Each structure stands twice: as C-alpha cells, then as structure tokens.
Amino acid sequence: MEIRSTVKVADRQALERVLRATGFFNDEELSVALELVSERLAEGEGSHYRFLVAEEGGRVVGYACWGPILGTLASVDLYWIAVDPAEQGKGVGKALLEAAEAQIAGEGRSRVYIETSSRAQYVPTRAFYLRCGYTIVAELEDFYAPGDGKVMFLKVLHPTAQA
C-alpha cells in the first residue's frame, strides 16, 4: 500500500466509489465530502483541506481529509476517513490515520478531533478510534436527530515541528 498527499483529478471519481461502497454516507454527506475534494483540486496546496490517499496496486482504496480549526492554536478536525470495504481489516484505515497524525504533528498542531455518530451502525467506527488512541471527550445527545447523538473524540499528539 502507498499513501500520497497529492490529490489527482481522477481521485474524485475513485473517492466517490469508495465513499458509496462503505454504505455509511447519505447523499448530503457524499456531496459535502466530494466538495472538499473539488476545493482541494481547485486550490491545491493553498487549500484549507489536507488529504491523504491510499492506493493498493495503483487503485485508490481509501483516504483521509482534515483541516486546522479556524480560531484555534493547535486543533484539527479530521473530517473524513474512509476505506473501501473490500480492503478493510488490512490496516489501511490505521495507516491513513497514523500518516495523517504524523503530518499534523509536523505542521505543529497537536489536538486531533473526530466527530462521529452515536448510532449502533458506528460501533465499529468508534471502536477503531479508541483502538487508535483516541478518547471520547464529549457526547451531544440527539445532535444529528432524535436518538442520533454526536460523539467527539480527541487524540493529543506531540508536535514535531519547530513552530
């Protein structure tokens, strides 16, 4: 598996395929996720959004997307992380997350926040973040909808950058 930080035009379609394959995202979420890809393609390195794309034998199998939180000194939101279901269980997600954390730390940021749903569908997602060293710092009940709360995770990194 290879992980790259450049985003290519062809990735848009590949990432849509990955996102749809997971079955986790509705049309609105899908559209937001792909907008960020388009924004990154249009703005390049100047974009607010950082990406890592995982490839296996030249085929896109997953990605992570994050960005600094405006108005904070060192906080980052991990917006999206998705892995092709056919490639799950092989450490792709963990490798993406660790590579993202290394890049975040390298940019001098140390607090990685991830938000996810409290619904049963997300039990494996939440278990994954806990396994990767994240802790639950807040739960907002009924945030998304009645019975569908928001769970907020945090991992504090040790910055490797010199300011």
Place this chain on the structure above:
Amino acid sequence: MEIRSTVKVADRQALERVLRATGFFNDEELSVALELVSERLAEGEGSHYRFLVAEEGGRVVGYACWGPILGTLASVDLYWIAVDPAEQGKGVGKALLEAAEAQIAGEGRSRVYIETSSRAQYVPTRAFYLRCGYTIVAELEDFYAPGDGKVMFLKVLHPTAQA
C-alpha cells in the same frame, strides 16, 4: 428597541463598530464575523446565515447570527451575538436571543448550540447563557489554546412550525 431580520449594506460598518467596541474579538474573529455579514448581503434570504439586528433610535446596537447545522435534523449553531457595551445591561442581548429562538423554533428547529471560551474574560458571557436557559453540555479543554477551552451550551426549544 427594534429588532429586524433584514440586513442592510450599512450594517456591515455598524456591526464592525459594535464588535470592536466589545473588545472581545480579535482580528481573525472580526474578519470571520464580517464575512458572514457580507455573505448574507450577497445571498439575501437564500443565505445559510440568519441575522437579527437590534436598533435603538435608528442606531445599530447589537446583532445575533446563527445557522442550521448541516447534516442535522434540528440543530442550530448560534455563531455570534454582540451588543454595544454602551447598551449592555438593558436586555438587548436577551431580547436578541429570545427573538432568535422564536425564529429558530418557527423554522422547525429545536436544538440551539452556542460555543464560547472557558477563559475568565467570558465569565459574564457564560453567566448570560445560563440565565437565558442554556445548559453546558460539553467542555473541551485547551481547544482554542493551552488554558483556553471550549464550553458548549445547549437549549432545547419547542418547535412551533408544522414541519
């Protein structure tokens, strides 16, 4: 005092004056706040952002700005509420907040979230929200900076709209 939901071009300067007068917002925050005003002026009623502007004798003395949270059924973020310090203590903030809540409920949304800093400077701000019926649902320590956490408030409204 009058409260209106239309935003005028002249408000941009007046709201900048109010925001600066409070002494609570740095240049980055000011610029974000004014961008939302510009966005609202450009997009009009189609804007994602809702505003209420308070006037006293034709002079702008405060405002509130909020918007629905994407991907949620009924949650709203109250982004900004500011009152000219010369007019504080007269119930302008409370009137703005209650008018905003009435409009939010009228649009069928019921969960109003407000985020503020845990710093000592915001003790009066936090006391204001508690007085207005908000409760603290989460605290993220060191979110903005070391020693500067994020405090999240929530008020659950009773929707008045028929879907």
